[in-house]
Amino acid sequence: MSTNVDDHDHDHARTFVPDEEDSLGQYAIVEMAVRELLIEKGVFSADEFRQGLEVFDKAGPHLGARAVARAWTDPAYKESLLSDGSAAVKEFGVDMNLTELYVVENTPRVHNVIVCTLCSCYPKPLLGAPPDWYKSRNYRSRMVREPRAVLAEFGTTLPDGVEVRVHDSTATMRYMVLPMRPEGTADLTREQLEALVNRDAMIGVTVVPAP
């Protein structure tokens, strides 16, 4: 390798990296154009658009964890969460909007896991934005086809005799898994239980580990 400064043969025009990507995808351009038109026509204001985004930003797994910890410690709440999920999470200020929350309970016999094979339906008002892998073609095509193999890749191996039940979120329902309460947590407060619950367990790709 030469250290001669004159031996300078790489092409700056090709190695230059612009500060911003200048190739917006088609959908991004359409979204911007439609959004600007709707604001211009007064269908909604720019401020209302920002507020809409903030609703999603404020949601996150902490809200789902509150519902789970309460269900673990309050049998009446658990019953309402399983029978009418949308109403049960409204107590925490969560509005499922045009969708409905459907909560499925893990038991020693049934392990539930959520996927949306058609797109990427996810209970955003409750759990926030979905993880990138949830939206990937890999997850969406394989979780419904070979769920036990995908669960194993998440480190989840189920005991013999447990039925794996995949929920394909195809229409109006949005799903959350109510995980099993781990052993050794009888003395924990509701707040301590909340801290144990993680996003992936509410999607069903993992279980809540014992503390």
Add this chain to the structure above:
Amino acid sequence: MTARFAVGDRVRVDDRTPPGHIRTPWYIRGKSGVVADMVGAFADPEDSARGGDGLPERPLYRVRFRQTVAWPDYAGDGRDTVDIEIFEHWLEPESG
């Protein structure tokens, strides 16, 4: 709204292939399962996608299928299942 099917009924998913926005996944068309729940009546997304009002609302079921029915070469436990939301106009009685 009158629901045509009840929880526990055996149903078969139509295997027609209309164009447009369809919420019935390809892999389950023509397969048989059991109604696990009736979750209400909702605007028809196929009509909404064409610019319609989606009315009348259509009963929406959660239908449970054996994975070995959904995928004849399924490699997991024979007890494994998949639950899918399917609108009533995609379902027929299994014997029908």
